[in-house]
Every structure is written in structure tokens, then in C-alpha cells.
Amino acid sequence: MKRIFTKLSVLTFLCFFFINAASAQDITIHGVVSDGADKTTLPGVSVLVKGTKIGTLTDASGKYAVSAPANATLVFSYIGYDPIEVQVNNRTTINIELASNSQELEQVVVVGYGTQKKKDLTGSVAQVKGEDIARQPVLSATQAIQGKVAGVQIVSSGAPNSLPTVRVRGTGTMLAGANPLYVVDGVINEDIRNINSNDILTMDILKDASATAIYGMRAANGVILITTKKGKAGDMQIEYNATAGFKEAAKLVNMAGANQYAGYLNEANLYYGTGDVLITPTMLQNGANTDWYDAILKRGFQQNHNLSISGGSDKGTYLFSAGYLSDAGIIKTNDFNRLTLRSNNEYNITNWLKFTSMTSFSRSDVRNVNLDAFNIAYRAAPYVASKVDGKYGNTSLSNNISNPLLNLEKENNRELGNRIQSNFALDLKPISWLSFRSSFGIDGDFGKVTTYNYRYLNTGPNNVFLTEGGNQVRPNSALALEDKTTTRWVWDNTVTANKTFGEHSFNLLVGTTAEGFKFRSFKGSRTDVPESPDQWYLGAGSPTNQTNDNTGDKATRNSYISRFNYSYANRYLLTATFRADGTSRFPSQNRWGYFPSVGLGWNVVNESFMANQRIFSALKLRASYGKVGNDLIPTSTYLPLATINKPYFFDGKEYLGISFDNLPDKNIKWETTTEYDLGLDFGFLENKLTGEFNYYNKKTENALVAIRIPAILGDTDSQYTTNAASFSNKGVELALNWASSVGKDWSYSINGNVSYNQNKITGLNGGQALFDANVGGTFVTKSDNNQPIGSFFLLQADGVFQNAAEIAASAQKDAKPGDLRYRDISGDGVINDEDRAFSGSYQPKLTFGLNGNVTYKAFDLNIGTYGTSGGKVYNGKKAERENSKDNLETNVAKNRWTPNNPSNKIPRANLDKLPASTYFLEKGDFFRINNLTLGYSLPKEMMSKYKIQKLRVFVTAQNLATITGYSGFTPEIISDKTLNAGVESKIYPTTRTFAFGVNVGF
Incomplete structure (x- = not known):
């Protein structure tokens, strides 16, 4: 022992x-x-x-x-x-x-209620990184992705706080909402102007029905998923990002000066009118030669400051951020300010239970302007002064047009907004392959609009004009107030099972989602309210002239969702989705819609016969089918609404009664879009070159449209909404990305995309065409079978008459040399509405973008471009020249037809309004350098010396240059409707921004 x-x-x-x-x-x-x-x-x-x-x-x-x-x-x-x-x-x-392995096919993208690697996708999904979005000095994140995603068209305005128009794979509806669905951290949105771009981690765009079907009734126009940043485990990180610069109009229209204006009008009246001189030398004696655009515009200062603090441990992470944006706009009296706050926190309660809270608050304050000012500035006489010594030029004495500067300065329209969004989620993972998630999101938007119109007179001691007379007068001040509240809640509950057996991998998601929406508005107005803002209350005005209105809306939705993903040996992929949606926006018998989808994928590069090849580093084929819906219509569309206390007269006496002013269709149902998609994802040279190709075919049926009631049934202006149309969008998309480096100091990447889309109406119930876009009393668009939605329908201008012989041989016997010539399409010898023809639409056939990044040591250069081709724009402001003394463009004044200048493009001097024709229709093609940024990062040695993690300074330009043949402000026209898009009239010019910025991290 x-x-x-x-x-x-x-x-x-x-x-x-x-x-x-x-x-x-x-x-x-x-x-x-x-x-x-x-x-x-x-x-x-x-x-x-x-x-x-x-x-x-x-x-x-x-x-x-x-x-x-x-x-x-x-x-x-x-x-x-x-x-x-x-x-x-x-x-x-x-x-x-x-070395980053986040090549195009390896990146993790966000899909509905989950994430996937892009190489495992069977649907069409694109992702834009948050740093690419924050790099640009724009208000809304959607503006920053213009030109970066194939198949996505984004149209933005220069107006502060404007909502960009977004179209994913063409126009997806005729009457219901056409913009995509936004989902921010699980909260459903229709407007993301409250989101600070610096808070965004990724933006994922779901384009085809296979990818969007998980959102069912809300997904007909595509889905944009926004994921905001979270903290990371480790020491506290502090980041500060800022830009400051100025904005200016990117392009204006040159208008005739005083002498050109006088010469044109006098020529028109002397030779083709009464024979009198309209603009006498006396009228020009004051020496004014006003550029009205210069009078109402300014160079606006813009600044954006963002601060974030983040960190955490294995017990949880946190992120707090604050942002302030100020944009003065480019039109006098216009300005915008926005404050944003965000708190994103995760708490690991146990190793199987996690709680997440994500809350944001935004407060906005904007002074809006009436866009009529641009149209009025286009028409106002140049020999009238804008403002001298505090008094305004009296333009109404000249051509019955109000002074646009006075209009701006004598109206104060201010809108305040407070918006709070929150999403709270519990994630439970009792076993490794099973997880439960319950999330509750809320969105509250509280707005207040105050519009005050100042009193001013044309005569007497309070005269604000340089000369008395005319008709521009406001004898009484007026105050209008509106309080509006919009609330929305979304409750999602999902279960996800994820298992792998050998080479078989399964992922199953099932769940329910419910949503509630409520809107309330109260409006009131009074006259004779004092000028002091401290007294802008309805009670301070006169009760003898007042209005009151109280309206609201309410809707609910309930849905059941499921998705099954299967992968065999990382070669064969299957995604199947089914969603059942119920909505209160349709009558009870049509309340539920069912939206299935299926997607197949084949990772060819993982096959054994591809093992020894060195050409492809990635190669995947995709095919998908899916059906989605659209319920974005007013909840009252199918209900007969009563108007109470409506006066009527009988036997010489006035009575109050009830009337039903709308004619509802009590059987309206879902718009449904069925889409087929074929795709190819590929990578070469170890994924240095990656790309994708897509073909899609979208068919929308039972589209909601407003049908005019035949005059035989009563009021010719009446109409009702019903399911009466179908149309299609077919197209192809190509995106390519190249990323590489040269030695140790140089690296670069280039990515480009191009998309082709064909929109066509395939069926109108009863063949009743839909007219829209009223310009000067004429509808200039017509939506009809076999044509794109909102097609222009116009007389066909065919040059200018040069002599009497040409007139005698034409259908315009009363014309004069120098008049526009129109084609007699009907052949009846008369020019009328029978000679109008389809002339294209605003929808472009091609959209494209080219973007690049280059780094050399501490320097970086980024460029982004965007363009469209194949669309048309109707120059509405030019066509609306209604008064014989309206101003005109310099090009028209200089190059008009005269006997000595036999132009075949621009007609003679004319005092009359010309009919709606292709003379006012122009190509909307353009190519723009969207963004150019040059940056410099402080070397690591210097940063470590000052205990700085990063320090980068940069200069940037937004909308630096645009190449276009369009003669107006911009070929990009904001429109929330699809039937009247592409008419330039009351629009805010596109702006160009130059700014300096800094990124600092500690």
C-alpha cells in the first residue's frame, strides 16, 4: 500500500x-x-x-x-x-x-419575418447597405437608393419633407396606393420620412411575388424592409456624423425679359389681333426687368447632425441616437426642421429568452409653400417690379396674375408633426431548433396644420402695392387649423422550426399577424383673426364666417402566415409561402384573400460536374410564382355615405335634409397581382464579378377604377369605384458588380444595373376608357386597352404652316402662316377630338444606374448615377398659358416663326391658348450624376495618438449634373396618382446640394 x-x-x-x-x-x-x-x-x-x-x-x-x-x-x-x-x-x-466575404451572393438579406443568405434565396431580393444610404445628403432614405437597385424607379422632389414616388417593377395599380409597403423593424409603414438615414443598417427590397407573398394584401407594389442599427457587445462606442452645405435650383426655365415680352405681345396683336399696341413704351418706363424665379427663389442652407452611443455585454446591448436636420429649401418662406431620437436595446434574460425594444421619436416642423407660385412666376409680366421699398408690384394691372412673391409672404402655412414608433419583441428558444417570437409594434403620428392668410388691400392707407388698382386684394385675414391623429398597431406571433438531417435542411415558419389603423381629423377656420401668432386661435376670429369639419377612418386586418424552406445538399432549394388575409376595407362576402407562392432554386455550381471548372464561383437558377393583393382604398368605398343637414328648397322655403352623394359598389373585391419570375445569379473569378438577371411577368386583375356614370342616369360628373380593369407589367433586369484591389493601396468596385419594363392595360370592363390630367380644361391622358396606364392622348402637331398653299391643302382652312399644323387622323377634313391619338406615357421603358467606389490609402471617392429612357413629359405650365398677356419662354420669343425666320418647330406670336397637342409633349429621358463624394480618413497612427477610432472628412455633391433634352424644370414629376402622372405644372424644381461632412468615432 x-x-x-x-x-x-x-x-x-x-x-x-x-x-x-x-x-x-x-x-x-x-x-x-x-x-x-x-x-x-x-x-x-x-x-x-x-x-x-x-x-x-x-x-x-x-x-x-x-x-x-x-x-x-x-x-x-x-x-x-x-x-x-x-x-x-x-x-x-x-x-x-x-478579408470581407460579403460578396453579392454571400450577403445575409432580410426577408419577411426572418433572414436568409442570398445564395439560398429563390425570390428576387436586393439589399442596400446603411453606409451607402447615409453617405448622401438627402432627407428620405428612399432618395438615397435611386439608381442602386434594378427594377426600382424613384422620383424625388426638391421640396423639403416631400414624399418620394417609388415604383417597383412598374406601375402596380390604377386607383389604389401604388407605393411599396415599408416595414421598419417589424412595424408596417406607408411613409418613412421620420426615419433618420444614419440609423439604418440595411434596406432590403423584395421585388417578386415569391418574396413579397409573405406580406399578402400589402405587397402588390413590392416591400421595402428597413433594419435599424443595434449595439454590439464591447466597450462604449460614440459616433458623430455631420454635413453642412447649401441647396440651389438645379435647373430653371429662362423667361422672356421686358423687351422680348413686349415685342412678342405687340407683334401678336398688331398682325394677328386687334391691331393695337398692348405693351406701350410708357409701361416700360419704370425700368423693371423682373426675373420672377429669381424673385421667389433663394439658396437654402442645409445641415444634418447625428450622434450615436452604443455598446453592451453578453447580458445585452444598447444603442441611443439623436439626429437634427435643417433644410431651408430654395423658395422664399420655405423651411424644414426635424429632430429624431432612437433607442434600440436587447436584453438576454437567459440563454433561451431575449427581450428587444426599439423605439424612435421624430418631431418635424415645416413651413410649406403653395406650388402655384411657380406657375404664377412663369406667367407674370417681367416689366412689373417684384417688390420695392416694402411694396409689391401690381401684376394684376398687367395680366390679371397675382404677384407670386406677395402670395408667398402673405401666407404662413406651418405643419408640426410628432411621430413615435416602437416595437417590443420576446424571443424564446427552448431547444436549439425551435424558436418563438412575439412582437408588438405601434406607430402614432400626431400632426397640426396652421394656415394663416394675412389681410392686404389695393387702395387706401394699407395699400401694399406700388400702384393702386387691380384686383389682388384680401380684405379679411383668415385662419385655418387642423389637428390630425393617425395610430397603427401590429401584433405578430410566429413559430420557427429549423432542422438539418444529413444533407437535408428544413425551415418552417407559421404564425398570425393582426393590425389596426385609425385616423381622426378636426378642421376649423375663422376670418378676421389678428396677425400676431400668439393670437392664432379660432376663438379670436369672427364667428360670422366660419367652417368646421370632423372626419375619420378606421380599418383592421387579420392574417395567417406560413413559409417552408427546404434545401438539399445546398443544391436544390424550395420556398413555399401561403398567407390568408382578412381586411375591413372590403364587404364581408369579399373580405378574405388567399395569397400563395412557390420558388425553386438550383445551385448549379455545387453540382459534382462543376467541381473541376474554374469559370463560375457561383451559379444559381431561380423560378418563382406568387400572388399578392392590394386593399389600399378608403374604408368607405363600398358604403353609401349620407350627408346630413343639406339644404334644399321647396315651395319657396329652405329645409335641411339628408342626401346620398356617392354611388358605391357593394361587391368590390381584392385587386390581385399574379407574378412569374425567372432569375439567374452568377459569380466569376472568385466572386470578384457577380450579378443577376431577372425576367418577370406581372398580371393585375380586378383592378379598382373610377367609372363615370352614363348621363342618362343623372349627374354627368358622378362616378363610382369598382373592379373593372386588368393590366400587366413585363420586364427584364440586369445587375453587375465588380470588386477588386490593385496592390496594397488601391481598391475599387463598380456596380451597374439596367431594367426594361412594359406596362399595358389588357382589359377594361365594358371598354370604357379613363380620362385624367386636366390641363387648361382638357384631359390630356387616356387609359385604354393595349396602352400603358396614363397614356397621353393628344392632337398630333406636324410642323408649322409656311404659306397659304399649305393651309389650303390642309384641314385647317382658317389657319395663318406660322400656325401649328395638326394631322387629320380621322380624315374628315376637320381638326377636332377625333384626331387625338396615343402619344406615349410618363412611364419609362428603361431605368439604369452606374455606381463606383475607389480607395487609395486614406482617400476614397464615390460616384452614383441614375437615368431613365422612353418616358414622356407634358409641359403643362407652357400649355396653361391662359391670358393674352402671360409671359413666355425665351426660346419661344427668340425662335418663333416669322416671315424672316420660317421655323418649323415654334409657331408665330400668338395671344390665344393653343390646343392640347404633342407640341407640349417632350422626351423625359435623362442621365444624372446623383452623388459625388471625396473623402479622407485620418491615418491610424494619428487616430490612436488622440484616442480616436475613426476620423473622416469629405465633400459631397448631390444632383451634381443632369443631361436631358427636356426644356422644363425637371423630367422627374412627383405624383401620387397613376392616371395623371407626367404633367409638369405646379412642381418644386429639382435641387442641387453641395456639402462638407465629417465622420468621427471614439
Whole structure:
């Protein structure tokens, strides 16, 4: 026994000796881990001693320290980067640069109620990174992705706080909402102007029905998923990002000066009118030569400041951010300010239970302007002064047009908005392959609009005009107030099972979602309210002239969702989705809609017969089918609404009664869109070159349209909404991306995309065409079978008459040399509505973008471009020249037809309004340098000296240059309707921005 004990003692001593000897050979290795491309440090990188469980994470500055044997191997790994193994070899300092593996096909994208690797997708999904969005000095995140995603057309205005128009794969409806659905951290939205671009981590665009069907009734126009940033485990990080610069009109229209204006009008009246001189030398004696656009526009200052604080531990993470944006606009009296606050927090209560809260608040304050000012500035006489010594030029004496500067300065329209959004979620994972998620989102939007119209007179002691007379007068001040509240809640409950058996991988998601929406508005107005803003209350005005209105809306939705993903050997992919939707916006018998989809994928590159090839690094074929719906119509569409206390007269006396003014269709039902999609994803040269090709065919049936009631049934202006149309969008998309480096100092990437879309109406119930876009009393668009939605329907201008012989041989016997000539399409010898013809539409056939990034050491250069081709724009402001003394464009004044200048494009001097024709229709093609940014990052050595994680300064230009043949303000026309899009009339000009910025991290 003693001998055994002695042997055990010796063995124990030897074990301790060798353990201590091994421990004595351990060394501490320090270092910094950074991105191999942009050299920024990476927090949260896993550093593991290979073959052991010993390891650590890099801190907020990318630094690490770990103890390991001198001959050990360290493994560095981080999501989105290729892992790397490094032998220690007795070194105590090892700095590592990780190479990104986030190539186009490897990136993780957000899909409905989950995420997937793009290489595993069977649907068409595109992603834009948050840093690419925040780089541009724009208000809304959607403006920043213009030209970056194939198949997505974005039209933005220069007006502060304007809502961009977004079309995904063409126009998806004729009457219901045409913009895509936005989902911000699980909260459904229709407007994301409250979201700070610097808070966005990713924006994922779901384009085809296979990808969007999980959102069912809301997905007919595509879905844009926005994921905001969260904190990371590690030390506290502080980031400050700011830009400051100015905005100006990118393009204006040159209008005739005083002498050109007088010469044109006098020529028109002397030779083709009464023979009198309209603009006498006396009228020009004051020497005014007003550029009315210069009078109402300004160069606006813009600034944007954003501060974020983030961090956390294994128990939870946090992120707090604050942003302030100020945009003065480019038109006098216009300005906009927005404050945003965000708090995103995650709490790991246990290893199987997590609670997430994400809350944002925004407060906006905008002074709006009446866009009539641009139209009036176009028409106002140039020989009238805008404003001198506090008094305004009396334009109504000249041509019955009001002074646009006075209109702006004598109206104060201010809108205040407070919006809060929150999403609270519980994630439970009782076992490794099963998870439960319950999330509740709320969205509250509280707005107040105050419109005050100042009193001003044309005569007497309060005369604000340089000369008395005229008809521009407002004898009484007026105040209008509106309080509006919009609330929405969304409650999602899902269960996800994820299992792998050998080469088989399954993912099943089932759940329910419910949504409630409520809107309330109260409006009131009074006259004779005092001018002091402190007294802008309805009670301070006269009760003898007042209005009151109280309206509202309410809707609910309930849905059941399911999705099944299957993968075999990472080669064969299947995604099947089914959603059942119920909505209160339709009558009970048509309340439920059912939206299935299926997608198939084949990762060809993973087949055995591709093992030895060196051409493709990625190759996947996709095919999908899906059906989605649209219920974005007023909830009262199918209900007969009563108007109470409506006066009527009988037997000479006035009575109050009830009337039903609308004629509803009590059987309206879902708009449904069925889509087929074929896709090819590919990568070459180890994914340096990646891309995708898509073909799609979308068919919308039972589209809701407003049908005019035949006059035989009563009021000729009456109409009712019903399911009476069908149309299609067919197209192809191509996107290519190239990323590479040259040596250690140079790296670059280029990505481009092009999309072709053909929109066509395939069926109108009863063949009743839909007219819209009233310009000067004439509807200029007609939507009919086999034509695009909102097609222009116009007389066909065919040059200018040069002599009497041409007139005699035409259908315009009363014309004069210099008049426009129109084609007699009907052949009846008369020019009338029978000679109008389809002339294209605003919808472009091609949209395209080309973007690039270049880095050289500490410098970076980014460029983004965008363009469209094949669309038309109707120059409505030019066509609306209604008064014989309206001003005209310089080009018309200089190049008009005269006997000595026999132009065949611009007619003679004319005082009459010309009929709606292709003379006012122009090509809407353009190519724009959307963004150009040059930046410089402080070297690491200097940053570490001042304990700064990053410091970058940059200069940027937005909408730097546009190449277009269009003669108006801009070929991009904002419109929330599809039947009258593409008419330039009362629009805010596109703006150009120059700014300086800084990015700082601690």
C-alpha cells in the first residue's frame, strides 16, 4: 500500500510539473483586427486558440489580448469576413486584416419575418447597405437608393419633407396606393420620412411575388424592409456624423425679359389681333426687368447632425441616437426642421429568452409653400417690379396674375408633426431548433396644420402695392387649423422550426399577424383673426364666417402566415409561402384573400460536374410564382355615405335634409397581382464579378377604377369605384458588380444595373376608357386597352404652316402662316377630338444606374448615377398659358416663326391658348450624376495618438449634373396618382446640394 501511495505521489508531482512547465511557456499576444479593405478596426471579432476553448473578443477599438502557447495557432473569425488562422511563432504582437466575404451572393438579406443568405434565396431580393444610404445628403432614405437597385424607379422632389414616388417593377395599380409597403423593424409603414438615414443598417427590397407573398394584401407594389442599427457587445462606442452645405435650383426655365415680352405681345396683336399696341413704351418706363424665379427663389442652407452611443455585454446591448436636420429649401418662406431620437436595446434574460425594444421619436416642423407660385412666376409680366421699398408690384394691372412673391409672404402655412414608433419583441428558444417570437409594434403620428392668410388691400392707407388698382386684394385675414391623429398597431406571433438531417435542411415558419389603423381629423377656420401668432386661435376670429369639419377612418386586418424552406445538399432549394388575409376595407362576402407562392432554386455550381471548372464561383437558377393583393382604398368605398343637414328648397322655403352623394359598389373585391419570375445569379473569378438577371411577368386583375356614370342616369360628373380593369407589367433586369484591389493601396468596385419594363392595360370592363390630367380644361391622358396606364392622348402637331398653299391643302382652312399644323387622323377634313391619338406615357421603358467606389490609402471617392429612357413629359405650365398677356419662354420669343425666320418647330406670336397637342409633349429621358463624394480618413497612427477610432472628412455633391433634352424644370414629376402622372405644372424644381461632412468615432 505504501509503495502504491509513493508511486501515485510521484505521478501527481510529475503531472503538476509538466502542467506548470506548459503554463510557463504561455505568452500573451496583443494586436488589432481591422477590415482589409477600408482599414477600419473591427469590434467583436472572435479570437480562439485552435484546438482549445480558450479565446476572447476584440474590444470597441478592435484590440485583443489572449494567452496561448508560443507555438499555438490563433483563429480569427467574424460574421461577413473570411476566417483566418495564424501561427504565433513566439510573437507577442499580431495585427490582423480580415478579408470581407460579403460578396453579392454571400450577403445575409432580410426577408419577411426572418433572414436568409442570398445564395439560398429563390425570390428576387436586393439589399442596400446603411453606409451607402447615409453617405448622401438627402432627407428620405428612399432618395438615397435611386439608381442602386434594378427594377426600382424613384422620383424625388426638391421640396423639403416631400414624399418620394417609388415604383417597383412598374406601375402596380390604377386607383389604389401604388407605393411599396415599408416595414421598419417589424412595424408596417406607408411613409418613412421620420426615419433618420444614419440609423439604418440595411434596406432590403423584395421585388417578386415569391418574396413579397409573405406580406399578402400589402405587397402588390413590392416591400421595402428597413433594419435599424443595434449595439454590439464591447466597450462604449460614440459616433458623430455631420454635413453642412447649401441647396440651389438645379435647373430653371429662362423667361422672356421686358423687351422680348413686349415685342412678342405687340407683334401678336398688331398682325394677328386687334391691331393695337398692348405693351406701350410708357409701361416700360419704370425700368423693371423682373426675373420672377429669381424673385421667389433663394439658396437654402442645409445641415444634418447625428450622434450615436452604443455598446453592451453578453447580458445585452444598447444603442441611443439623436439626429437634427435643417433644410431651408430654395423658395422664399420655405423651411424644414426635424429632430429624431432612437433607442434600440436587447436584453438576454437567459440563454433561451431575449427581450428587444426599439423605439424612435421624430418631431418635424415645416413651413410649406403653395406650388402655384411657380406657375404664377412663369406667367407674370417681367416689366412689373417684384417688390420695392416694402411694396409689391401690381401684376394684376398687367395680366390679371397675382404677384407670386406677395402670395408667398402673405401666407404662413406651418405643419408640426410628432411621430413615435416602437416595437417590443420576446424571443424564446427552448431547444436549439425551435424558436418563438412575439412582437408588438405601434406607430402614432400626431400632426397640426396652421394656415394663416394675412389681410392686404389695393387702395387706401394699407395699400401694399406700388400702384393702386387691380384686383389682388384680401380684405379679411383668415385662419385655418387642423389637428390630425393617425395610430397603427401590429401584433405578430410566429413559430420557427429549423432542422438539418444529413444533407437535408428544413425551415418552417407559421404564425398570425393582426393590425389596426385609425385616423381622426378636426378642421376649423375663422376670418378676421389678428396677425400676431400668439393670437392664432379660432376663438379670436369672427364667428360670422366660419367652417368646421370632423372626419375619420378606421380599418383592421387579420392574417395567417406560413413559409417552408427546404434545401438539399445546398443544391436544390424550395420556398413555399401561403398567407390568408382578412381586411375591413372590403364587404364581408369579399373580405378574405388567399395569397400563395412557390420558388425553386438550383445551385448549379455545387453540382459534382462543376467541381473541376474554374469559370463560375457561383451559379444559381431561380423560378418563382406568387400572388399578392392590394386593399389600399378608403374604408368607405363600398358604403353609401349620407350627408346630413343639406339644404334644399321647396315651395319657396329652405329645409335641411339628408342626401346620398356617392354611388358605391357593394361587391368590390381584392385587386390581385399574379407574378412569374425567372432569375439567374452568377459569380466569376472568385466572386470578384457577380450579378443577376431577372425576367418577370406581372398580371393585375380586378383592378379598382373610377367609372363615370352614363348621363342618362343623372349627374354627368358622378362616378363610382369598382373592379373593372386588368393590366400587366413585363420586364427584364440586369445587375453587375465588380470588386477588386490593385496592390496594397488601391481598391475599387463598380456596380451597374439596367431594367426594361412594359406596362399595358389588357382589359377594361365594358371598354370604357379613363380620362385624367386636366390641363387648361382638357384631359390630356387616356387609359385604354393595349396602352400603358396614363397614356397621353393628344392632337398630333406636324410642323408649322409656311404659306397659304399649305393651309389650303390642309384641314385647317382658317389657319395663318406660322400656325401649328395638326394631322387629320380621322380624315374628315376637320381638326377636332377625333384626331387625338396615343402619344406615349410618363412611364419609362428603361431605368439604369452606374455606381463606383475607389480607395487609395486614406482617400476614397464615390460616384452614383441614375437615368431613365422612353418616358414622356407634358409641359403643362407652357400649355396653361391662359391670358393674352402671360409671359413666355425665351426660346419661344427668340425662335418663333416669322416671315424672316420660317421655323418649323415654334409657331408665330400668338395671344390665344393653343390646343392640347404633342407640341407640349417632350422626351423625359435623362442621365444624372446623383452623388459625388471625396473623402479622407485620418491615418491610424494619428487616430490612436488622440484616442480616436475613426476620423473622416469629405465633400459631397448631390444632383451634381443632369443631361436631358427636356426644356422644363425637371423630367422627374412627383405624383401620387397613376392616371395623371407626367404633367409638369405646379412642381418644386429639382435641387442641387453641395456639402462638407465629417465622420468621427471614439
